[in-house]
Amino acid sequence: MVSIAFIGLGNMGGPMAANLVKAGHKVIAFDLVAASRDQAKADGAAVAESSVTAVKGADVVITMLPAGKHVLAVWREVVPAMTNGALIIDCSTIDVESAKEAHALAAKHGIGSIDAPVSGGTGGAKGATLTFMCGGAEKAFASARPVLEKMGKKIVHCGGAGAGQSAKICNNMILGISMIAVSEAFALAEKLGLSHQALFDVASTSSGQCWSLTSYCPVPGPVPASPANNDYKPGFASALMVKDLTLAQDAAKATGAATPLGQHAQEIYKAFDAAGNGGVDFSGIIQHVRKLAGK
Numbered sequence: 001m002v003s004i005a006f007i008g009l010g011n012m013g014g015p016m017a018a019n020l021v022k023a024g025h026k027v028i029a030f031d032l033v034a035a036s037r038d039q040a041k042a043d044g045a046a047v048a049e050s051s052v053t054a055v056k057g058a059d060v061v062i063t064m065l066p067a068g069k070h071v072l073a074v075w076r077e078v079v080p081a082m083t084n085g086a087l088i089i090d091c092s093t094i095d096v097e098s099a100k101e102a103h104a105l106a107a108k109h110g111i112g113s114i115d116a117p118v119s120g121g122t123g124g125a126k127g128a129t130l131t132f133m134c135g136g137a138e139k140a141f142a143s144a145r146p147v148l149e150k151m152g153k154k155i156v157h158c159g160g161a162g163a164g165q166s167a168k169i170c171n172n173m174i175l176g177i178s179m180i181a182v183s184e185a186f187a188l189a190e191k192l193g194l195s196h197q198a199l200f201d202v203a204s205t206s207s208g209q210c211w212s213l214t215s216y217c218p219v220p221g222p223v224p225a226s227p228a229n230n231d232y233k234p235g236f237a238s239a240l241m242v243k244d245l246t247l248a249q250d251a252a253k254a255t256g257a258a259t260p261l262g263q264h265a266q267e268i269y270k271a272f273d274a275a276g277n278g279g280v281d282f283s284g285i286i287q288h289v290r291k292l293a294g295k
Contacts, residue, residue: 001026002026003025003059003060004027004028004060004061004062004147005027005029005030005058006027006030006045006061007055007065007074007078008063008064009029009039009040009064010033011122011125012064012091012122012125013031014036014039014040016091016151017040017062018044019125019151022150023150027040027044027046028048029041029046030047030050030054052081055081056083059083060086060088061082061086061087062147063088063090063091064090067094068099070092071092072098072102075105079106079109079111082109082111085111086111087140087144088111089115089116089148090113090114090117091116091117091132092117093169093172094115094165095250096165096169097254103136112140113136113140114141115134115135115163115165116135116148117132117164117165118131118132118133119133119168119172121234121235121236122236128150128151130154131153132156132164133156133165133167133168133171134155134156135162135163135166136160136161136163137160141157166251169247169248172244173244173262173265175212175241175282176241176282177261178212179218179282180268180285181210182208182210182218183286183289185203186199186218186286187289187290190290191293196219196220196221196222197221216283218284227281227283227284228286232284232287234282235282237278238284241282242269242273245266245269246266248262249262249266268285268288269282269285271288272284272285272287
């Protein structure tokens with residue numbers, strides 16, 4: 001089994017690293033947060049004193065960090081310390097330009113690289129059912145696939161450097177818009193006296209069918225596994241949806257794309273976040289939609 005360094009052990013990275021341990025890999029983990037390091041140790045990973053120490057001798061390095069500036073800062077530290085010919089994979093969701101800059105940095109040092117943001121939330125991270133959207137050279141992708149398959153079910157090569165990030169922000173723009181649409185439909189149904197189950201039974205088998213409805217229904221009852229049945233605990237937090245919708249809007253502005261619904265979705269989620277709901281699952285946006293009726 002290959003030796004893997006894993007840097008960034010938060011709500012997503014921690015379970016992902018644990019699944020690599022379960023798959024039989026030697027995992028050397030690092031995070032700035034002591035509690036995250038302790039959990040990684042409990043999950044069977046070796047814990048390094050620093051990110052640079054973690055990557056020395058590793059065949060594969062994986063980073064899972066909050067934003068592009070964090071990814072670039074860590075890569076600037078660790079890439080020069082990596083073994084020539086090793087592979088580095090970034091699973092963070094970041095802006096496309098930062099991803100391309102990270103690829104260029106790796107190439108400069110003879111290191112293969114992949115940007116591989118994920119979809120599936122904390123449940124997918126724990127259950128090893130994530131979808132990985134990958135950008136980078138074919139050879140690097142071929143090397144990354146066996147490792148990613150230990151953490152996910154769907155591994156897609158989207159194109160060259162930064163293509164994974166491009167796919168992720170487009171996908172999550174669809175997700176944010178569709179969740180608002182589903183929430184508005186349920187809020188209207190409530191006003192019309194239609195039960196949640198009746199709307200679900202119709203829409204889930206009709207033209208209104210979408211993932212936000214059938215897998216992540218924003219009202220309790222129809223989909224038992226959805227966060228709506230657990231007081232909207234994430235899942236995928238609303239603050240992260242704001243982040244992804246903002247990345248999509250930044251990309252739209254940079255490329256001259258018109259995304260009016262994406263922009264409006266960003267505004268709606270930003271208002272929900274500003275009201276103190278950043279830690280609420282993004283499907284909790286239905287609460288915001290209901291309140292809008294009183295304004």
